[in-house]
Amino acid sequence: MITGKNYIGNTLSAKGSKTYQTFNPKANTKNTTSFVEATPEEIDAAVALASQAFDTYQKVSGAKRAEFLNTIADEMEALGDTLVDMYVSESGLPEGRAKGERGRTLGQLRMFADLIQTEDWRNPTISGEHNELRQYLIPLGPVVVFGASNFPLAYSTAGGDTASALAAGCPVIVKSHPMHAGTGELVASAIQRAAEKTGMPDGVFSNLNSAGIEVGVQLVKHPKVKAVGFTGSIKGGRALYDLAAERDEPIPVFAEMGSINPVIITQNAVEARASEIAQTYADSITLGVGQFCTNPGLIIGVASTEFTNFINDLGEKTAAIDANCMLHPNIHTAYEKNGKSVISQPDATIVAVHQGTVEENYAQAKITTVSGDAFLKNSKLHQEVFGPFSLVVQCKNEAQLLEIISTLEGQLTGTIIAQEEDYKDLSPLIERLQNRVGRIVFNGVPTGVAVVDAMTHGGPYPASTDSRFTAVGNQSIKRWVRPFSFQDFPEQLLPEFLKNQ
Structure with missing residues (x-):
C-alpha cells in the first residue's frame, strides 16, 4: 500500500532521484520504504492542478464538501491497524496514542463537515444604510500545509489545517513531514479515494515528499499558492513567514511555533x-x-x-x-x-x-x-x-x-x-x-487542547504569526477566507444565502 511516491492530485509520481527513509526511534533503525522527493516539475504540476481545481471547488456546495470530509474520515478509519502500525513505527509513540490521535483527526474532519452543511459559517451580512451591501466570506485559493513532527495525524496530512482549508473551499497541497512520510502517504491515499468517490476535482489535494527544505521553499514562493499553514519550530515558521512576505504578492502564513506556557x-x-x-x-x-x-x-x-x-x-x-x-x-x-x-x-x-x-x-x-x-x-x-x-x-x-x-x-x-x-x-x-x-x-494543566468552538490555539508572536486566529476548532476555518462584498447587485445575481428570504 505504501509506494514512496508523490500524490499529484489523483496521479502517483516519482520523477526525482533523491530518496530518503523514515526512522523507528524505538527500534533505533531506519524503516524500509524509500520515499522519492518531489522535483520542481512535480511541485509546479501540483500547484497548477490545485489552481485549476480551485475554479471548480470553490463553487462546490457546502453539503457536497461535507460529504467529501466525512468520506475522508471513513477512508482513514478503514485503514485500521495498518495506519496505527505505521504511525507507531515512525514515531516511537505507543499504540494508544496513535488511536487517540486518529480519533481526534476523524473528529476534526466530521466537525468541519457539520459546520459547512449550512452557509452560516460564511457570516452573511446585509446592510442598506447607504448603498445596498451584502458581505460574506470567500476562500483564498490553494493552501500549502506543512505536516508537524509531533502530531503525525492531528496536525499533519488530514489534520486541522487541511480539514479547515478543504472545508473553506481551498484545495490543499501537503508538504509531508519526513519523519512520518509513510503515515502521511496512507492518509493521502485515503483523501485521494475520498476525492474520487465524491466527485471532487482532480488537484483538490496533493501530497509531496521532501527530506529537506527545498520543496517547502518552492511551494511558499509559488505565485499560485495563496496561504500557508505550519506547525513547528520558531526558526522554520519564521523562515516561511519571511519568504511569503518577500513575494511580489505577499500571502498569509499561519504558523504555530514555540511556547513555554x-x-x-x-x-x-x-x-x-x-x-x-x-x-x-x-x-x-x-x-x-x-x-x-x-x-x-x-x-x-x-x-x-x-x-x-x-x-x-x-x-x-x-x-x-x-x-x-x-x-x-x-x-x-x-x-x-x-x-x-x-x-x-x-x-x-x-x-x-x-x-x-x-x-x-x-x-x-x-x-x-x-x-x-x-x-x-x-x-x-x-x-x-x-x-x-x-x-x-x-x-x-x-x-x-x-x-x-x-x-x-x-x-x-x-x-x-x-x-x-x-x-x-x-x-x-x-x-x-x-x-x-x-x-x-x-487550576488545571495546559496540556490537552479541546477541539471546540471556544478554543484559542494561538497567541502573540512567536506563539503564532497572527494572534487574531486559532489553529484549532471551528473558528480556525477563518484563516483560509476573506470578506467580500456585493454592492447594489440585482438579487438574481447573488448567492442564494445572500438573497432576501
Missing part, C-alpha cells in the same frame, strides 16, 4: 496543596515525553520555604516517572542540547534528573530552578526546551513576578494555580497574562 502558582496554593500540584505537573511535564506545544516549560512563584519544598517535591516526582522514547534521534539531540544550554546558565540549578540507564532516543526528564533576578537578566533562560523539561523561577516578590510575565515572549497558554482567597488579588496577573498568551488555564 508559563504556570503561576500562588503562595496560598502552595501551602494548601503542594503535593497534589507537584504530582499533577510532573505528569503533565512528562506526558507524551513533553513533546507538546502546550507543555508547561516554565513554572513561576514567589520564593519561600514552602515553594522550595514544592520545587524539590516536583523534581522527585518528575524524576520518578519512567523515561520514554522521543519522536526521532534529531529531536532527542535537540532536547539534550537545549536543556544543557539552559542548565549551564549562571544561577541555574538542577533540581532533579531522571536516574538510571535509558535506551537510545529516550529522554531523561529534568527540573531546573533559577532566581527571578537571573531570569530577568538572561534571555537564554526563556528559550523552549522541547521535551520533558521545566524551569522553575523563584521570584523575590509579587512585583517581580508581574514584571517577569510582562517580559515574556508571546505564548500559547498561561496557567494560574490559586485558591479562592487569592481571587481578589488576581486581576493584575490576569491582565498581564492576557497580553502575553492566547488562553489562560485556571
